[in-house]
Amino acid sequence: MKVGVIGLGDIAHKAYLPVLTTQPGVQPHLHTRTRATLDRTGDTYRLPDGQRHDDLDSLIAAGPDAAFVHAPTGDHPYLVTRLLTAGIPTYVDKPLARHLGDAQRIVELAERRGVGLAVGFNRRHAPAYAHLVEHPRDLIVMQKHRRGLPEDPRDMVYDDFIHVVDTLRFLAPAAIDRVAVSCRVGGGLLHHVVLQLSGEGFTAVGTMNHRSGSAEEIVEVSGQDAKREVRNLAEIIDHKGQPSIRRRGDWVPVPRQRGIEQAAVTFLDAVRAGRAISAQDALRTHELCEQIVLAALEQDGRPATAPR
Numbered sequence: 001m002k003v004g005v006i007g008l009g010d011i012a013h014k015a016y017l018p019v020l021t022t023q024p025g026v027q028p029h030l031h032t033r034t035r036a037t038l039d040r041t042g043d044t045y046r047l048p049d050g051q052r053h054d055d056l057d058s059l060i061a062a063g064p065d066a067a068f069v070h071a072p073t074g075d076h077p078y079l080v081t082r083l084l085t086a087g088i089p090t091y092v093d094k095p096l097a098r099h100l101g102d103a104q105r106i107v108e109l110a111e112r113r114g115v116g117l118a119v120g121f122n123r124r125h126a127p128a129y130a131h132l133v134e135h136p137r138d139l140i141v142m143q144k145h146r147r148g149l150p151e152d153p154r155d156m157v158y159d160d161f162i163h164v165v166d167t168l169r170f171l172a173p174a175a176i177d178r179v180a181v182s183c184r185v186g187g188g189l190l191h192h193v194v195l196q197l198s199g200e201g202f203t204a205v206g207t208m209n210h211r212s213g214s215a216e217e218i219v220e221v222s223g224q225d226a227k228r229e230v231r232n233l234a235e236i237i238d239h240k241g242q243p244s245i246r247r248r249g250d251w252v253p254v255p256r257q258r259g260i261e262q263a264a265v266t267f268l269d270a271v272r273a274g275r276a277i278s279a280q281d282a283l284r285t286h287e288l289c290e291q292i293v294l295a296a297l298e299q300d301g302r303p304a305t306a307p308r
Contacts, residue, residue, distance in 0.1 A: 001025050001272065004064040004088070006056070006079055007071030008032045008041045011093060015260045016068055018253070021045050023268065031059040060086050066116075066271045068264070069093065073159065077102045080117070084109050089116035089276065091267045094166075095158045096282065100290040107279045116275070118267045119282035121166045125259030125266065128230045129167065129219065136223030137173045140204040143219075145212035150189035153296035156210060157289050161193055164206035165292070166285040171221065174199045181292050185300040193292060233258055 003026050005012060020028055028045065031053040032038050042052045053059040059067075060082070067083050069076060069092040077097050083090045084106070096119050097103040110117035123129050144164050150156075169176070176197045183193040192209040219230045227239040234248040234257060248257055255261040270277050 001066070001268070002027050002029055002062060002064040003268070004029045004031060004059050004062075004067035004083075006031045006059070006067060006069045007075075008034075008037050009070060009072075012068075012070040013041070015255045015258070016070060016264060017041070017045065019255055019261045019264050020068070023265070026268070027051065029053060029059055029062050029064055031056060056082060060088070064088055066091070066268065073098050077106060080106050081109060084113060084115045084117065087113065087115055089118075089267075089271045091118040091120060091264065093120045094282075095119075095162055095289070096279065096286060098154060098158045100286055103283060103286045107283045110276075110279060114276055116267075116270060116277040117279040118263075118270075118277045119279055119285075120260075120263060121163070121170075121282065121285070122259040122263045123163055123167050123233075124170045125262035126233050126257065127259070127262075128233050128236055128257075129170070129259070131236075132171055132219065132221050132228060132230070135221050135228045136226060137171055137221045138202055138223030139221070140168060140171050140202065141220045142167055142204075142206045142217075144206075144208050144217045146208075146210045146215055147213050149210040150186070150191045151210060152188065153183075153185065153190040153300070154293050156190045156208075157193070157293050157296070158286075161195075161206075161208045161292065162285060162289050164208055165195065165288050166282075167219065168195070168197055168204040168206050169285055169288070171219075172197060172199065172204055173202050176204075179288065179291065181295040183292075183296045183299060185296050188300060188302075190296050193296065195288075195292060 005028055020026055029051045035054050038052050038054055066089045069079050080090055080092050142164050176199050178198045180196040184191045191211050195206040197204040217232050221228055229237040236246045238244045
C-alpha cells in the first residue's frame with residue numbers, strides 16, 4: 001500500500017511518521033519542496049529515491065493509495081484539491097481550511113467524486129476521551145489554555161480552539177440546538193473565548209484563554225452524582241465518593257495517548273476496505289468555528305463578512 005506523506009514538519013516527525021513507517025504493508029512516499037529535508041527524512045527511514053518526491057506531480061504519478069497532508073494550513077486547499085481530483089483518499093491535519101468557504105468546496109468535491117476525506121480530529125480517538133462517552137454527560141466542561149499568546153481571532157479559533165469545538169461536539173449526548181459565544185478581543189487579538197452548546201438534557205462549555213499563565217487541557221463530564229476528569233490526556237480522575245486517579249503508563253507512546261495512531265490506522269483501514277470516509281461531520285465543526293470567528297470580529301468592530 002503506497003501512502004503519500006506531504007509536509008515533513010514537526011507534526012509529521014513527532015506523530016505520524018513513527019506510526020506510518022511501522023504499519024505492515026505501508027510503503028511511505030514522502031513529499032516536500034525542500035530537498036535537504038526530504039533527503040534527511042528519507043535517510044532516517046531508509047527510503048529509496050523512488051519514494052522521495054520534491055514535486056507534487058511526481059508523488060501523484062507514483063500512484064499512492066492514500067495520502068496524509070501535514071503541510072501548513074494555507075496550503076491545505078490546493079493540496080487536498082489536487083489529491084481528491086486525482087482520486088486519492090486523503091487525511092489532512094485540522095483545520096481543513098482557515099475559511100469556511102474553502103472547507104465547503106473541498107468537502108463538496110470529495111462527496112461528488114466519492115473519494116474519502118478525513119480531517120485529523122485526533123482527540124476523538126484519544127483513549128481517555130473516547131471512554132468519556134460511556135460516562136453520564138449532563139454537563140461537559142473543557143478548558144484548553146495557553147500563556148502569552150493572544151492571536152488573530154481566525155488563527156486562534158481555527159488552529160487551536162477548533163479542538164475544543166470538535167471535542168464538545170463529539171461528547172454531546174444529544175443534538176445541539178443552542179449556541180452561545182462570548183470572548184475578549186483587544187488590539188485586534190483574541191485573548192479568550194467561551195463557547196456554550198446545549199440541547200435536550202445537557203450543557204457543554206468550552207473555554208480557551210491565551211493569557212492564562214499556563215498550558216493545560218482539562219475535560220470534565222458529570223451527571224448522576226458522578227464526575228470524570230481528564231487532565232492533559234494522560235491523567236483520569238473519577239469522582240464518586242473518594243476520588244481515584246489513573247495515569248498514563250510510562251511506556252504508552254504519545255501518538256497513541258493523543259489518539260493520532262488510532263486516527264491514522266482507522267483511516268488506513270477504511271482505505272483498505274474500500275470505504276470512503278465522509279468529512280461532512282468535520283465540516284459541522286468548521287461551521288461552528290466560523291460562527292465564533294465572526295462573533296469575535298464583530299466584537300472588535302471589524303466587518304463580520306460572509307466566508308469567502
